[in-house]
Amino acid sequence: MEPTVKNWRPDDELRRLLDALSAEILAAPEEEMLQAGSTTGRTLAVAVRDIRELIATANEGQEETDPGLPLTEARRRRETCLRQH
């Protein structure tokens, strides 16, 4: 049988791989995550502070959320919100 290259769907393949990788991240040991958090160009403390700030910003903006809002528009709104602080 001819290889099915013409039916190859890289988007489906990547989706399955990302599903598996997300499960890996969820299951990764704490120390591995702490190491990863501090080896991507920023210290862990800075990375963690950024996420906590992001969660706090989301907490403040939650009442304005429109479930149908595109992510590009959500980003614009978040940037406006961050400028106001």
Add this chain to the structure above:
Amino acid sequence: MERSTERNRRGAGVREAPPRDVGRALRALSNADLARLKALARLWSRGLPGGVGWADVLNEAVMRALNGSRRWPEGVPLLAFLSGVMRSLCDEHWRRARRESVRMVHQDPVAGAGAWGDAATAPDPERVLAAAQALAAINRMFADDPAALKIITGLGEGMTAREICGLYGMTERDYDSARKRMRRALLRGGLSWSLR
């Protein structure tokens, strides 16, 4: 259909679970879990069109979880729930970008003639190309690790660990150590793979 199902559930005495306190659970996350959350956001937002990044995706997922427009189901860990929300937000963003580009082509009197029906149902070429590039970059990252490459190929094809071991003649131990190497390498690199 959904409404009648809902009525039946209520009629049968099935109560909806009360909203869970997402805010409190978020505040209680450890540093390791916050790093995990960021890693998940980076994973799902890779290559999104329109300049949307991981912080946008994470922010929107957290907002929707906090305001209840995405309900946190009982028995699901918070991070798994937020990961699912981010995954679906990114899917929706791709679909929206696709609709926009199809609409623009349709408005073009030359390029759009008869293209609407086919384009709306065909795979999104931009997403297919981005995925092919991402897969090529991931494969290149592990070019010197044949065991990791086998696992990546197998996972991409939707195979289980047992099936991958069976197909490639790997022991469970080989599989586990290659999987850990792969995970550490991806996390160390901040889940940022590129063709360059």
